[in-house]
Amino acid sequence: MAESVAERQMEDLVAHDQTAAATSSVARRGSRAAIIASALLPVMLLAGILYLLVQRGTGLALAPPAPIERIEFERVELYPGEIRAHVINSGPESVTIAQVQVGWLNRASWEFTATPSATIPRLGRAVVRIPYPWVAGEPYEVVLLTANTLVFTHEIAIAAETPVAGGSTLGSLALLGVYVGVIPVFLGIGWLPFLRALPQRGYYFFLNLTLGLLVFLGVDALHEALENAALVPGPYQGIALILIGLSLSILLLYAISGRVKGREGSGGNGLLLAYTIALSIGLHNLGEGLAIGGAYALGEVATGTLLVLGFTLHNLTEGVAVVAPVVRSRFRWVHLLWLGLLAGLPTIAGTMAGALAYSALWSVLFLAVGAGAIIQVVIEITRHQIRESGTASLANAFNVAGFAAGLAVMYVTGLFVTV
Amino acid sequence: MVVIAAGFILLGARDSDQPAISIEQAARANGHHHPPTLGSGLYQYEHPGRRRFDPQQVFNPELPPPTPAPNGIREFTLVLEEDQLHEVAPGVKMPAWTFNRSVPGPVLRATEGDTIRVTLVNKGKLPHSIHFHGIHPAKMDGVFEIVPPGAQFTYEFVAAPFGIMPYHCHTMPTSQHIHNGLYGMMIIDPKQGRKPMRELAMMMSAFDLDRDGEADFYAWNGRAFQYADHPVALTRGEPIRMYVLNMFEERMVPHLHGNMYQLYPSGTSLQPSEYTDVKTLNIAERAVLEFQYDFPGFYMFQCHVSEHMEQGLMGWFNVVEPKALVAKKDVR
Ligand SMILES: [Cu+2]
Numbered sequence: 238m239a240e241s242v243a244e245r246q247m248e249d250l251v252a253h254d255q256t257a258a259a260t261s262s263v264a265r266r267g268s269r270a271a272i273i274a275s276a277l278l279p280v281m282l283l284a285g286i287l288y289l290l291v292q293r294g295t296g297l298a299l300a301p302p303a304p305i306e307r308i309e310f311e312r313v314e315l316y317p318g319e320i321r322a323h324v325i326n327s328g329p330e331s332v333t334i335a336q337v338q339v340g341w342l343n344r345a346s347w348e349f350t351a352t353p354s355a356t357i358p359r360l361g362r363a364v365v366r367i368p369y370p371w372v373a374g375e376p377y378e379v380v381l382l383t384a385n386t387l388v389f390t391h392e393i394a395i396a397a398e399t400p401v402a403g404g405s406t407l408g409s410l411a412l413l414g415v416y417v418g419v420i421p422v423f424l425g426i427g428w429l430p431f432l433r434a435l436p437q438r439g440y441y442f443f444l445n446l447t448l449g450l451l452v453f454l455g456v457d458a459l460h461e462a463l464e465n466a467a468l469v470p471g472p473y474q475g476i477a478l479i480l481i482g483l484s485l486s487i488l489l490l491y492a493i494s495g496r497v498k499g500r501e502g503s504g505g506n507g508l509l510l511a512y513t514i515a516l517s518i519g520l521h522n523l524g525e526g527l528a529i530g531g532a533y534a535l536g537e538v539a540t541g542t543l544l545v546l547g548f549t550l551h552n553l554t555e556g557v558a559v560v561a562p563v564v565r566s567r568f569r570w571v572h573l574l575w576l577g578l579l580a581g582l583p584t585i586a587g588t589m590a591g592a593l594a595y596s597a598l599w600s601v602l603f604l605a606v607g608a609g610a611i612i613q614v615v616i617e618i619t620r621h622q623i624r625e626s627g628t629a630s631l632a633n634a635f636n637v638a639g640f641a642a643g644l645a646v647m648y649v650t651g652l653f654v655t656v
Numbered sequence: 657m658v659v660i661a662a663g664f665i666l667l668g669a670r671d672s673d674q675p676a677i678s679i680e681q682a683a684r685a686n687g688h689h690h691p692p693t694l695g696s697g698l699y700q701y702e703h704p705g706r707r708r709f710d711p712q713q714v715f716n717p718e719l720p721p722p723t724p725a726p727n728g729i730r731e732f733t734l735v736l737e738e739d740q741l742h743e744v745a746p747g748v749k750m751p752a753w754t755f756n757r758s759v760p761g762p763v764l765r766a767t768e769g770d771t772i773r774v775t776l777v778n779k780g781k782l783p784h785s786i787h788f789h790g791i792h793p794a795k796m797d798g799v800f801e802i803v804p805p806g807a808q809f810t811y812e813f814v815a816a817p818f819g820i821m822p823y824h825c826h827t828m829p830t831s832q833h834i835h836n837g838l839y840g841m842m843i844i845d846p847k848q849g850r851k852p853m854r855e856l857a858m859m860m861s862a863f864d865l866d867r868d869g870e871a872d873f874y875a876w877n878g879r880a881f882q883y884a885d886h887p888v889a890l891t892r893g894e895p896i897r898m899y900v901l902n903m904f905e906e907r908m909v910p911h912l913h914g915n916m917y918q919l920y921p922s923g924t925s926l927q928p929s930e931y932t933d934v935k936t937l938n939i940a941e942r943a944v945l946e947f948q949y950d951f952p953g954f955y956m957f958q959c960h961v962s963e964h965m966e967q968g969l970m971g972w973f974n975v976v977e978p979k980a981l982v983a984k985k986d987v988r
Contacts, residue, residue: 335747338872338967345966346745346873346880386750386865388872 306332306383308357309470310391311596313379314399320367321399322379322391326357327471333357333384339369340378340390360472371396410530410588417529418522418584423577425556432557432564440564441626442639447558448618449643451514454555455611457647458521459483462604468597475601482605483612486520490613507566510614510621515559515579517610522555522580524603526587531600554646555580562621709746714886715877717856719763719899722845730766730815731773736803736825738780742837744863745873745880745968752837753780753825759878760859760903761840764823766815768847775810778803784833785809787826788842789940791816798826818846819924820899820942831905835864837878839903841942846926853895853946856888860900860908860937860959860969871904873968874959880968883957887972892952894978899923901942908937908969909960912947920944934960949975 307328314321320339326332333356337349349367357363371377377393432443459479466475490513559576591600734755742752742759755761766772778784782805787798792813795801803809825838841859861878862871873880890896898917902908911934918928919935923944935943949955952975959969 333747336745336873343963343966344872345963346968382745382748382865382872384747384749386744386748386872388866388868 305329306385306387307471308332308334308381308383308387308389310379310389311362311470313391313393315371315393315396316399318368318370320369320371320377320379320393322365322367322381323362324357324365324381324389325362325470326359329359331356331358331361332387334363334365334381335384336382337365337367338380338382339367339371340380341375344378344380373397406592407589410592411585413529414526414585414588417588418526419577419581421553422518422556422559422581425553425558426560426573426577428557429560429564429573432560435564438635441622441633442635442642443557443564444561444618444622445636445639446554446643446646447514447561448615449640449645450554450558450647451611451615451618451643452640453644453647454518454521455608455615458524458604458608458611461524462601462608465597465601465604469601470598473598475597478598478601479605479608482602483609486606486609487613490517490610507562507621508568508572510562510617511559511572511576512579513610513617514562514614515576517607517614518555518559518580519583520603520610521607523583523587524600524605524607526584526589527591527600527603530588530591530593531597554643554650562618709743709879709882709885711886713743714882715758715879717858717877717883717888719765719843719855719857721852721855722765722767722849725766725770728769729771729773730764731775732762732764733775733777734761734786735777736780736784736838738782738836743879744865744875746885748865748873750863750865753784753833754837755840759837759839760861761823761838763840763857764842765845766842767845767849768815768818770815771812772815772842773810773812775808776803777808778805781805783827784825784838785827786811786823788813788823789821790819790842790844802827815844817924818844819922820844820901820944822901822903822940822942824903834903841899841901843899843923850897850926851895853897854890856896856898858898858900858910858957859903860910860964861903862906862964862967862969871906871967874904874964875968876957876971881970883971887954887974890949890973890975891978892949892975895946895948898945898947899942900937900945902937902940905939906964907939907961908964909934910937910943910945911958911960912945912973913956913958914951914953915947915949915955917945917947920946949973951975952977 305328307326308324309327310322311325312323314323324334334349334351335355337347338344339347347367347369349365351357351363351365354363365381367379373396375396377396379391379393381389383389432440435443462479462482463476466479469475469478493513556577559580560573563572587603735757736753736755737757738753739751740754740757741749742754743749744752752759764772764774774786774788776784776786783802785798785802788796788811790813796811796813798811801809801811821842821844823840823842825833827833839859839861841857843857857877859877860874862874863880864870865872875881876883900910916931916933919930919932920926920928921935921941921943923942928946935945937943955973955975957971957973958965961969
């Protein structure tokens, strides 16, 4: 009985398929024009509706009761005797800056020039130069008033001269990058012989310590990206930038590592992982460098040595993270040099770029890309561990202790650098 | 380690050097910095082109001389309109509520004992009124005599006492009606008159454009910096009487540069109470200032609250030699 029911159902299915096939062949025979028309019809209807909307309006009386204008400050620079504001019109209509005031205790109207024009089209930019005798270390407020009486304000927490692209400034910024990024990574790599001398458990302890470090770094980068996202001009959608940077960097790293794996076979996995970590930390350091340089440019870095010291200590662990996957494998020593440079050098580029042309947009993007890279690496290290020792070993006491130690190290050294 | 140490020293040195250099540079760059000077060109209005007040639009502070009222009746019509674009600072136009399309409203002038008739024509969309300071019957106080949109009402009372009286809309929410521009100055002359001399009316007020409780511009006669762009010409030795009224919710301190004035608080006495160069006028307070300039040149007149001055409550007297004297010099 059961068999015959099944058979009948089978026959029905076959019949059904035949009908479907017949129908589709009819469709295939139908004119190609009809298919194209059916594809175009919704588009044409949409165009018609849009035309009507533009011609007749929405039918709702939505005329704004007050002018909708928005000016956002991208960057405010301070030069001797001059405040220079780079602004963008992020509103729906063009805006005219009619007056400028500078606040110290009180606001004062001030002369200004705006280039290319005081009238800024939508998404257009202008540079507003205010010949104001600001004094280092004082707080100021830059106030732009539009012809339609809207008021836009930017606060300068502590006035400090904006670094100019002179040799000495570039040099000291590069040096800052070296201290914050390059040296710590190589110091960390210097632990390789020690890591090699450790027994298996110790190695896993450090591998998980690396995981802890990376998770902390990733969360930290995301946190910073979210903070900076608030400073990104509205139309550029800071949060969307984070999403794009984060997901694309994860996918891109998988694509790259997949291709490299395919070429090398499974043998070079440890080294490949090391390079992936180095790249992701490099990306992270680029974002971090941008943030440091930007803070420096905005005069917000509490003067230096302790901060640099803190960052160095904080980033020491990045070197450990880079070499952790290759502790058990053999490779040419020159790889260590490349790994260190890959992880460390972007910091220099970041600090210089950040200080010379700070923009919240780029820092957000690079911080997000860095965070994505770190997430990818965390996943890869975990898989690497599973491959080498099986899932059972993942949650043992040494690993958990290592992970916790990683978080703790970052937290404690982070106390030095949290301004 | 040595490298690091050396680097820290280097970095540290740079950090401490930099501010010192920039302060020095700033001082050098701004050693010649001028305080707000003659307006146009040097300060404030050079660019963009639209920012200067049209000289035709500058509020003339000069008052018509007092004249006897026909049959002892002074009649005024104040047409009230809402959302009239009013330029509060060069290039910045706000939708103001106006009496006869100006902020402040016109100066209403009468002599003590005249019958004052003010017809308020409400062309706005909201009810409005006029409340006059001074002595009058309860039914003419403008608190209950609210004029609905499209209607009109005539306030009538006998001018008393002599002095400077503010007038303003007193419809709820009163702060909104006043801050949007519905205020003006009423001058009641004493019967025996004052010593004839050139007279100026100067209203001190302010505008809070973003409604954050802090004014964005302060102004003599409704426009920040209008007399900075277009100085008021005076003649050396010429006696001047200035009627000053503070129509904002902060104290104002009228101050003349290079001069002192005889002060008649509220304008209600013919004897000056003080000879001074600054007098604090609290909210709605007013005074008559009498002075003359003995030297030619540009003199600032300002509010001594520096914030008010820096946001527009300043202007210039351009004191020139009397014409006869100039002519004589030319002949020589
Ligand atoms: Cu009113």
